[in-house]
Amino acid sequence: MSLSNAEEQLMQILWKQEKAFMKDLIEAYPEPRPATTTIATLLKRMQDKNFVNYVQYGRSREYFPLVRKKDYFSKQVNGMIKNFFNDSAAQFASFFTKETDLSQKELEDLKKLIDERLKSKK
Structure with a gap:
């Protein structure tokens, strides 16, 4: 809800x-x-x-x-990815990076976050 x-x-x-x-x-x-x-x-x-x-x-x-902010927004973002991007995180990321006019530094910061997440998954 x-x-x-x-x-x-x-x-x-x-x-x-x-x-x-x-x-x-x-x-x-x-x-x-x-x-x-x-x-x-x-x-x-x-x-x-x-x-x-x-x-x-x-x-x-x-x-x-009764609900933590992080939990609420996590659910909202996951729902948005499911409903608007065919449940594809890649489509969401593509849209997000193209349509939000991120700076070079912001894109590099995102890449660093993804790289760190990949390392922790191994």
């Missing part, structure tokens, strides 16, 4: 803060900040999707992520 753009934006704030009360989450947004009801609705949907949970302190709830 994935997040909407608005949910993902809120999740990014929560991953950064690790745990937060509603007011902390709202304050992390740029102006104009969303309404409390909007954030409450997003949090409820994210809770239903098992992305967040909370601890109740009196009338306040402290929210925390």
Whole structure:
């Protein structure tokens, strides 16, 4: 299951803060900040999707992520490769390196990462 753009934006704030009360989450947004009801609705949907949970302190709830950022984005990238690049990492890499206008240094850094990964697989 994935997040909407608005949910993902809120999740990014929560991953950064690790745990937060509603007011902390709202304050992390740029102006104009969303309404409390909007954030409450997003949090409820994210809770239903098992992305967040909370601890109740009196009338306040402290929210925390149930999914790690790395795990979420790994799943998103793998899904994108499957859906848009015929499950071919090579097609994805070809598209990525051609369409993102990477510099010579960025391409060399990518090559170094791949070479290191190849070494660790042996």
